[in-house]
Amino acid sequence: MRTLPLAKVYQLLEPGPVVLLTTARKGRANVMTLSWHMMVEFEPPLVACVVSGANHSFAALRATRECVIAIPARPLAEKVVQVGNASGDDLDKFAAFGLTPVPAEQVAAPLVAECFANLECRVRDTRLVNTYNLFILEVVKAWTDPKQKQPKTIHHHGYGRFAVDGEMITLKSRMR
Amino acid sequence: MRTLPLAKVYQLLEPGPVVLLTTARKGRANVMTLSWHMMVEFEPPLVACVVSGANHSFAALRATRECVIAIPARPLAEKVVQVGNASGDDLDKFAAFGLTPVPAEQVAAPLVAECFANLECRVRDTRLVNTYNLFILEVVKAWTDPKQKQPKTIHHHGYGRFAVDGEMITLKSRMR
Numbered sequence: 001m002r003t004l005p006l007a008k009v010y011q012l013l014e015p016g017p018v019v020l021l022t023t024a025r026k027g028r029a030n031v032m033t034l035s036w037h038m039m040v041e042f043e044p045p046l047v048a049c050v051v052s053g054a055n056h057s058f059a060a061l062r063a064t065r066e067c068v069i070a071i072p073a074r075p076l077a078e079k080v081v082q083v084g085n086a087s088g089d090d091l092d093k094f095a096a097f098g099l100t101p102v103p104a105e106q107v108a109a110p111l112v113a114e115c116f117a118n119l120e121c122r123v124r125d126t127r128l129v130n131t132y133n134l135f136i137l138e139v140v141k142a143w144t145d146p147k148q149k150q151p152k153t154i155h156h157h158g159y160g161r162f163a164v165d166g167e168m169i170t171l172k173s174r175m176r
Numbered sequence: 177m178r179t180l181p182l183a184k185v186y187q188l189l190e191p192g193p194v195v196l197l198t199t200a201r202k203g204r205a206n207v208m209t210l211s212w213h214m215m216v217e218f219e220p221p222l223v224a225c226v227v228s229g230a231n232h233s234f235a236a237l238r239a240t241r242e243c244v245i246a247i248p249a250r251p252l253a254e255k256v257v258q259v260g261n262a263s264g265d266d267l268d269k270f271a272a273f274g275l276t277p278v279p280a281e282q283v284a285a286p287l288v289a290e291c292f293a294n295l296e297c298r299v300r301d302t303r304l305v306n307t308y309n310l311f312i313l314e315v316v317k318a319w320t321d322p323k324q325k326q327p328k329t330i331h332h333h334g335y336g337r338f339a340v341d342g343e344m345i346t347l348k349s350r351m352r
Contacts, residue, residue: 085350159352
């Protein structure tokens with residue numbers, strides 16, 4: 001894993017990929033699948049996400065105020081769905097689905113070795129947690145895997161249908 | 177345009193496409209480009225979005241509490257970037273870039289005829305507007321264009337680079 005400048009984090013999340021979110025509480029790590037996230041600020045990178053109160057990860061995120069957002073590419077799609085279908089209440093999903101937790105640098109939640117990017121996050125604002133389960137996170141450290149070249153991310157359309165990244169186009173733009 | 181059940185709205189936004197956001201204030205419509213949005217609730221569909229205070233649309237959205245989220249497919253990519261590069265302060269972007277405003281049913285902001293889906297929205301929560309420019313919207317009416325079959329959306333990676341939807345895959349999933 002190689003450090004990614006925090007100013008570039010938005011380029012990973014803005015396109016809307018399905019991601020994994022890891023937490024760690026009382027020495028036990030968990031991982032869930034997440035599509036409801038967006039960028040909120042470029043730098044320091046702030047990210048909003050909605051984690052259902054029905055998820056095991058919700059309580060861990062609220063209690064520890066730390067998580068990792070790990071971004072999988074196409075070869076992990078089947079595992080990403082398996083993670084989404086299972087509950088951390090009674091299962092070690094890392095072991096069950098062959099994902100490798102790796103210690104992070106600034107948070108207790110683990111990185112996911114198989115993902116091409118990992119973002120260490122701290123909860124920054126909980127004002128909308130009670131109403132919408134909406135957390136505002138700050139990305140405090142970002143990693144990418146230089147061995148995964150031009151990773152194709154996946155985008156959930158509901159009920160297990162995903163669009164895989166296709167053609168990349170570049171248009172003359174003044175937008176960051 | 178054909179009505180889309182509100183329960184299906186999340187399938188359009190969850191994949192993270194670049195969208196257009198229209199507003200109307202004092203008889204004048206405007207349109208901007210937006211990538212910072214996410215689903216917050218399935219039904220009624222709630223959507224969070226961040227609209228920079230530097231955008232002409234920010235003041236209109238805050239004052240009128242109404243907007244339309246219009247979703248463009250690949251053929252509109254060049255216009256979407258032109259919209260993103262221009263300011264509504266001094267330009268009628270609909271006329272300038274050949275987009276057609278169409279009256280909505282429940283809000284004053286217009287639909288965009290060329291987009292394959294249009295979501296009429298009302299502002300539901302402004303608690304995070306002052307801190308992050310983050311609005312919570314409720315989708316009150318949704319439209320799709322049945323003539324646009326299997327539209328390919330675009331996903332912004334920064335500086336005018338976009339991933340176009342590629343292969344669609346379906347995996348066995350219990351996730352909605």
